[in-house]
Amino acid sequence: DIQMTQSPASLSASLGETVTIECLASEDIYSNLAWYQQKPGKSPQLLIYYANSLNDGVPSRFSGSGSGTQYSLKINSLQSEDVSIYFCQQNYDSPYTFGAGTKLELK
């Protein structure tokens, strides 16, 4: 199985700040990496697919980058509505595995 190591586990940032969340795959996943946002009591929502493609309707302050085994999600100009848990997920090979999540809070 491909292991997805996500960091940090939690993050506290101020409004307007830029935050970055990292995801490390245990082997090359050839950019088959997605990022999801999950707000309390809600289903996860797709933000980024194929490492750097923004899903429809997602604000442009979200961006994804990376290749090989290393990937990151960047949120520019943090807004209050960005308080959520963020998960990375590889869809390169079954079983499709998720990172453990990053809880983003406001400072």
Next chain:
Amino acid sequence: QVTLKESGPGILQPSHTLSLTCSFSGFSLSTYGMGVSWIRQPSGKGLEWLASIWWNGNTYNNPSLKSRLTVSKDTSNNQAFLKVTSVDTADTATYYCAHTLGAFDYWGQGVMVTVSS
């Protein structure tokens, strides 16, 4: 637009079989490339992919659940199904189905399942 909705028993006893239905609209599971996946999340914990079924009938299951999973579809009625046999308390979770085109791009609202005697 694409929508999905899960339905299930809510609560069931250990050793029983969990049967879940995903009813969807906005796409057809007979269209090339389309898939539906099942993902679960214990309360306060992370996400676990369980299984996927594709337009051509191919299925992929998470081997961590060994042979307890069966996924199927009814293309005519726009439904997908998940069965989990021999449940125990560790299977207590919210179960989601999701439209799959590589990533899981549309999710249902989830159905909470509790395994308890």
